[in-house]
Amino acid sequence: MLLSPKAMRTLFLLFALVTGCQHPAQAPLDQHRALWKSKAIADYRYDFQWHCFCADTQKVQLTVSKAAISGLFDLEEKKSIDLANGSKWRTLDGLFDLLQDAIQRNADSMAVTYDPDDGHPITVSIDYLKNAVDEEMGFTAGKIETVWAN
Numbered sequence: 001m002l003l004s005p006k007a008m009r010t011l012f013l014l015f016a017l018v019t020g021c022q023h024p025a026q027a028p029l030d031q032h033r034a035l036w037k038s039k040a041i042a043d044y045r046y047d048f049q050w051h052c053f054c055a056d057t058q059k060v061q062l063t064v065s066k067a068a069i070s071g072l073f074d075l076e077e078k079k080s081i082d083l084a085n086g087s088k089w090r091t092l093d094g095l096f097d098l099l100q101d102a103i104q105r106n107a108d109s110m111a112v113t114y115d116p117d118d119g120h121p122i123t124v125s126i127d128y129l130k131n132a133v134d135e136e137m138g139f140t141a142g143k144i145e146t147v148w149a150n
Contacts, residue, residue, distance in 0.1 A: 023103045025110045033096045035119030043068055046144040048089060049077065050061050051125070052137035063147065064091045092120045095141060102126045120144065 043066065049059040063071030069091060072081040090098060096110065099121060102110055108130040113123040125138035 023102055025112065027112065029096065029099050029103065032114040032119035037093060039118050041146055043147045044144055045147050046092065046141055046143050048139060050139050060089060062089055067091060067093065095121050099124065118144065
């Protein structure tokens with residue numbers, strides 16, 4: 001009897017749950033998220049770019065105040081982006097959540113590079129389905145600067 005890829009993935013997840021196995025990306029994610037949280041940076045600015053077959057892949061600078069995006073600037077067009085159109089971008093905590101979601105969805109492959117000083121993800125590549133086309137996604141995040149809230 002041959003199992004479909006979906007059935008095999010479900011069986012693998014069930015086996016992992018029963019045996020206590022963990023996705024290989026989970027421990028590094030937990031370690032680096034803890035490092036990021038230990039820095040207690042609430043107000044910051046950082047550069048970000050999606051890498052996917054999707055809209056809005058321009059390089060932007062996000063300003064985060066008290067855990068929420070408070071400013072969005074298109075670095076290529078040199079203009080502000082209306083925050084009402086900013087739901088596609090995330091805080092750094094939101095990027096950690098995105099990685100956790102990929103683990104929970106059992107992405108076929110994940111490659112993540114973390115900043116050794118503050119733990120934030122720098123480069124990410126996620127392939128949710130090995131044999132599917134154009135569902136891969138990733139991002140780069142960097143140039144983090146602490147900003148002081150008024």
